[in-house]
Amino acid sequence: MMIEYVTNAFSPEMVLERVNDLQPWFLVVSVAVTGYLCLRVILSILNFIYVYFMRPGKKLTRYGDYAIVTGATDGIGKAYALELAARGMNLILVSRTQSKLDDVKKEISESVKNRVDIMTQAIDLTRVTDDVLASFEKSIADKDVGILVNNAGMALDHPDYLETTSPAFNRDLININVYAPTVLTSAVLPGMKSRKRGVIVNLGSANGILPAVPLLSTYAGSKAYINQFSRSMDEELKGYNIRVHDQCPFFVTTKISKIRKPRLDAPTPKAWARAAVKQIGYETDRTPYWSHGLMLMAIHSLCPEWAVNEYVHSLHKSFRRRFYRKQAQRAAADKKD
Numbered sequence: 001m002m003i004e005y006v007t008n009a010f011s012p013e014m015v016l017e018r019v020n021d022l023q024p025w026f027l028v029v030s031v032a033v034t035g036y037l038c039l040r041v042i043l044s045i046l047n048f049i050y051v052y053f054m055r056p057g058k059k060l061t062r063y064g065d066y067a068i069v070t071g072a073t074d075g076i077g078k079a080y081a082l083e084l085a086a087r088g089m090n091l092i093l094v095s096r097t098q099s100k101l102d103d104v105k106k107e108i109s110e111s112v113k114n115r116v117d118i119m120t121q122a123i124d125l126t127r128v129t130d131d132v133l134a135s136f137e138k139s140i141a142d143k144d145v146g147i148l149v150n151n152a153g154m155a156l157d158h159p160d161y162l163e164t165t166s167p168a169f170n171r172d173l174i175n176i177n178v179y180a181p182t183v184l185t186s187a188v189l190p191g192m193k194s195r196k197r198g199v200i201v202n203l204g205s206a207n208g209i210l211p212a213v214p215l216l217s218t219y220a221g222s223k224a225y226i227n228q229f230s231r232s233m234d235e236e237l238k239g240y241n242i243r244v245h246d247q248c249p250f251f252v253t254t255k256i257s258k259i260r261k262p263r264l265d266a267p268t269p270k271a272w273a274r275a276a277v278k279q280i281g282y283e284t285d286r287t288p289y290w291s292h293g294l295m296l297m298a299i300h301s302l303c304p305e306w307a308v309n310e311y312v313h314s315l316h317k318s319f320r321r322r323f324y325r326k327q328a329q330r331a332a333a334d335k336k337d
C-alpha cells in the first residue's frame with residue numbers, strides 16, 4: 001500500500017502536474033538558487049584544480065638571498081631545504097645535531113645544480129635562551145634573509161591523556177612548537193622590514209585546524225597557536241610586503257608520523273615540500289598537498305563537527321590501545337629471552 005502510494009506520488013505525470021501548479025515566481029527563484037549553487041560548486045572545483053595543479057610558484061629569490069630552515073636534517077625540513085636550494089636560495093640550516101647538519105649540507109651541495117652558499121647552526125630549539133637568541137641574531141645580522149621556515153617540531157609518540165605526559169615533555173613541546181617559531185620570527189623581522197620584503201613559513205598541522213583533537217591536546221594546541229599567530233602576523237605585516245604562512249600537512253611519511261610507505265593521503269616529504277614551496281606568496285594558511293586539500297574540504301563542507309570529533313576521538317583511543325598492546329607484547333618477549 002505504502003509502496004504504491006510513493007510510486008504514484010513520484011510518477012512523471014504527478015511530478016509534471018505539481019510543477020504546473022507552481023507559481024511562476026517560485027520556479028524562477030528555484031532555478032536561480034539551484035543555478036547559483038551549481039555555479040559555486042563548479043567554480044570551487046576549477047579553483048581547486050588551478051591552485052593545486054596549475055598555478056605557477058613565485059620566484060623565491062625576489063624575497064632575499066638566504067632562507068633559514070629549522071629542523072633541516074630530516075623529513076619535511078630537509079626536503080624543504082633541498083627544494084629552496086633548487087630554486088636558487090642560499091641556506092642557513094638549523095637543527096640540534098652538528099654531524100647531521102654537515103651531512104645534509106654535503107648532500108644538498110652535491111645534488112643541487114645551482115651553486116648555493118650553505119651555512120649551518122646547531123641549536124636545540126627546546127632551549128632557546130636569551131644568549132642563544134642573541135648569538136643567532138648576530139649571526140644573521142649581515143645576511144639578506146628572505147625566507148624563514150619554522151619547521152622543527154615535536155609531537156607525542158602516541159595519542160594519550162594529558163596527565164600521562166611529563167611536565168618536562170610538555171615544556172619542550174611548547175618551547176619548540178610555539179616559543180622557538182615566535183622568537184625566530186621576531187629575530188628576522190627587523191631585517192625584512194628594513195628591506196620591505198620577506199616570507200615566514202610556519203609548519204602547522206591539520207591537528208591545529210580541526211575542530212578538536214582529543215588525546216593529542218598539547219600538540220594540537222601548539223599548532224592552533226601557529227595558525228592564529230600566522231594569520232595575525234600576516235595581517236600585521238601587510239604594509240611591509242612580508243607574508244606569513246601557516247602550512248598544515250595531514251600525514252607525511254616521516255619519523256613523526258611513523259608512516260614509511262607513501263599513500264594517497266601520506267605523500268613523501270619531497271612531494272609535500274615541492275607542493276608547499278609552490279604555495280609561498282599566496283594564501284595565508286593552506287594544506288599545500290592536493291589530497292590533504294581534498295580531505296580538509298570534505299571535513300569542512302560535508303561532515304558535522306560532532307561526527308569529526310567522534311571519529312578522531314575513537315581513532316586516537318584505538319591508536320593508544322595498540323601502542324600499549326605492543327608495549328606489553330615487547331615486555332613479554334623480553335622476559336622470555
Ligand SMILES: NC(=O)c1ccc[n+]([C@@H]2O[C@H](COP(=O)([O-])OP(=O)(O)OC[C@H]3O[C@@H](n4cnc5c(N)ncnc54)[C@H](OP(=O)(O)O)[C@@H]3O)[C@@H](O)[C@H]2O)c1
Nearest residue numbers: 071073074075076096097124125153205251252254256257
Ligand atoms: N610528518 C607529518 O606527518 C607531519 C604532520 C603534520 C605536521 N608536521 C609538522 O612538520 C614539522 C616537521 O616534521 P617532520 O615530520 O619532518 O619531523 P622529523 O622527520 O622528525 O624531523 C624533525 C627535524 O627537527 C629537528 N629537531 C628535532 N628536535 C629538535 C630540537 N630540539 N632542536 C632543533 N631541531 C630539532 C630534527 O633534527 P635533529 O634530530 O638533528 O635535531 C629533524 O631535522 C613539524 O613541525 C611537525 O609538527 C608533520
